[in-house]
Amino acid sequence: MGGESKVFTLAEVSEHNHHKDCWLVIEGKVYDVTSYLADHPGGDQVMLSATGKDATDDFEDVGHSTSARTTMEGFYVGNIDISTIPTKVEFTAPKQANNSQDKSPEFIIKLLKFLVPLLILGLAVGIRFYTKSLSA
Numbered sequence: 503m504g505g506e507s508k509v510f511t512l513a514e515v516s517e518h519n520h521h522k523d524c525w526l527v528i529e530g531k532v533y534d535v536t537s538y539l540a541d542h543p544g545g546d547q548v549m550l551s552a553t554g555k556d557a558t559d560d561f562e563d564v565g566h567s568t569s570a571r572t573t574m575e576g577f578y579v580g581n582i583d584i585s586t587i588p589t590k591v592e593f594t595a596p597k598q599a600n601n602s603q604d605k606s607p608e609f610i611i612k613l614l615k616f617l618v619p620l621l622i623l624g625l626a627v628g629i630r631f632y633t634k635s636l637s638a
């Protein structure tokens with residue numbers, strides 16, 4: 503298309519975060535969607551909440567149609583300097599020192615609270631049957 507595309511930092515793009523000036527970062531490109539806010543079938547709020555970050559996942563999660571993507575190209579204003587986008591934090595499972603609950607004292611107490619009455623009941627029934635069979 504001739505000419506170089508402008509490259510924006512995320513900080514620059516993030517300034518355009520309100521309904522009178524709204525820019526989005528999707529798949530490495532920057533889009534000025536201000537004029538589209540009122541027409542967006544998904545509403546303006548979702549667009550505004552996708553500002554100031556890489557909105558690629560938000561955009562993809564909706565499963566936008568090809569025509570939505572074509573429309574989007576009309577709002578292209580430049581590219582994002584990807585080094586300014588924070589990398590995603592990898593999910594790490596919380597380290598649990600005590601994830602074998604079965605051995606925790608609380609579990610044993612709970613187990614005892616359940617087993618002791620059961621044991622007493624069993625004993626009572628046993629004695630009753632035993633004494634009954636003796637007297638018969």
Ligand code: HEM
Binds near residue numbers: 544561566567569574
């Ligand atoms: C330039 C960017 C965007 C364009 C041109 C665009 C365009 C469209 C279009 C045409 C539709 C109708 C369905 C379809 O054809 O796929 C739609 C639906 C929708 N969009 Fe976007 N969209 C953009 C960005 C976003 C972003 C960043 C989000 C989320 C943060 C979003 C959320 C939604 C939702 C939730 C719907 C579904 C509405 C419904 O079916 O009830 N859109 N969008």
